[in-house]
Amino acid sequence: MSGTDVRDAITRAHREQWARVVAALTRRFGDLDIAEEAAAEAFSAAVERWPADGVPPNPGAWLTMTANRKAIDRVRRESRRGGKHEEARMLYDDAPPEPLGVIDDERLRLIFTCCHPALAMEARVALTLRMVAGLTVAEIARAFLVQESAMGRRITRAKAKIKVARIPYRVPSEHDLPARVSGVLAVLYLVFNEGYLATGPGSDPVRHDLTAEAIRLTRMIRALMPADGEVAGLLALMLLTEARREARVSGGGELVALAEQDRGAWDAALIAEGHRLVRERLAAAADGTPPGRYQILAAINAVHTSARDVRDTDWSQIVALYDRLVHLDHSPIVALNRAIEVAELDGPQVALAAVDRLGDRLAGYHAYHATRADLLRRLGHGERSRAAYDRAVELAGNTAEIAYLTRRRDQLGRPPSGAGPRPATDDTPPPGPGGHGPRPC
Helix, strand or coil: CCHHHHHHHHHHHHHHHHHHHHHHHHHHHCCHHHHHHHHHHHHHHHHHHHHHHCCCCCHHHHHHHHHHHHHHHHHHHHHCCCCHHHHHHHHCCCCCCCCCCCCCCHHHHHHHHHCCCCCCHHHHHHHHHHHCCCCCHHHHHHHHCCCHHHHHHHHHHHHHHHHHCCCCCCCCCCCCHHHHHHHHHHHHHHHHHHHHCCCCCCCCCCCHHHHHHHHHHHHHHHHHCCCCHHHHHHHHHHHHHHCCHHHCECCCCCECCHHHCCHHHCCHHHHHHHHHHHHHHHHHHHHCCCCCHHHHHHHHHHHHHHCCCHHHCCHHHHHHHHHHHHHHCCCHHHHHHHHHHHHHHHCHHHHHHHHHCCHHHHCCCHHHHHHHHHHHHHCCCHHHHHHHHHHHHHHCCCHHHHHHHHHHHHHHHCCCCCCCCCCCCCCCCCCCCCCCCCCCC
16 A cells, blocks of 8 residues: 555544544543543554554454553553542443444534533534544634634643533433524534635645535434424525535635625525525514524525625625624624625625625634725725735635636736626635635535
């Protein structure tokens, strides 16, 4: 097996096995720090040994066994400073297997377990993204629009609170699900978004493994909670976004804006399923129950995917949906996205005034600068547009998006061509605390 094949096997194992290894160690040792550190050491050992020894027939079993040994070593080291009773409790795992309860998927069970209501919502989401999805602290920090050091401290505090409060690691009962589902949905949406426009260094610009896993788990929650409108809304949003995947990146590796996409390449089956879910939620809302943010976001994407050509898009309906969303979520990203849609109705000057009011809160967000750059370009302000593109390129983490923004900046010497294509950073806002959502591009 070549070195490239081994590296691919390790990458695949990390994507498929990280959560399973962490779940097994968390159940046995009852300590997130031990579980995370031992899992990371097991994967480091794989990097060292698999190129020489070969990829084992069952990578997951190898990783779990190695991680258990690493965890035992740490417990024994620390037991010298503590009691032998605690060491024995952790080392001898003779407890009967925990009943599966209403959730029989290991990764989903761990997500629900980590999303404990005793933790603040942002802490739940950040911790679960790290422990279950295996995202790096840097990737999570970008999702929340905070500094990496601040996110690291937030995750550390969450793990410490779990230990001090002795929050149990157990399978949530059916009664527990409603109190935890909002955090779980926020986690799955952010996992989906990281796959939709991956920001990790060296990552493919689109990570289908993450989007597919987020959709799979959301389908499972939909089966568990069929009457929950926000679960249905999130699934519809994911499906309508995933439907455009094949058309979103060019053969040259550049992001393709919504207006420039080949709509014939969109997945008609996923669009039909997403539209059906949106219609079901509209019918259910007839009883007076207002839709939540996921349902509104899904409706926005349904309008986009209903148009056979970008010129047929019902912008007034989209702005009206954003107006409803603003009442639910006052975040600056929602306001940014609404301004992008307003530009199609009232022109770039009106939109730019709204965008500029967000500068203090979104100065570190690349989509803010990319949106300003596009609006300034459309207004003929070439130098100001170039400066905004420069800042957007500096802050962006996705290679395909950087390629798109760079080309748009380099075209500024050409005469303006009217409205032109909408910016690739056009965005639907986040469903949960912090973060950004998949863009309709």
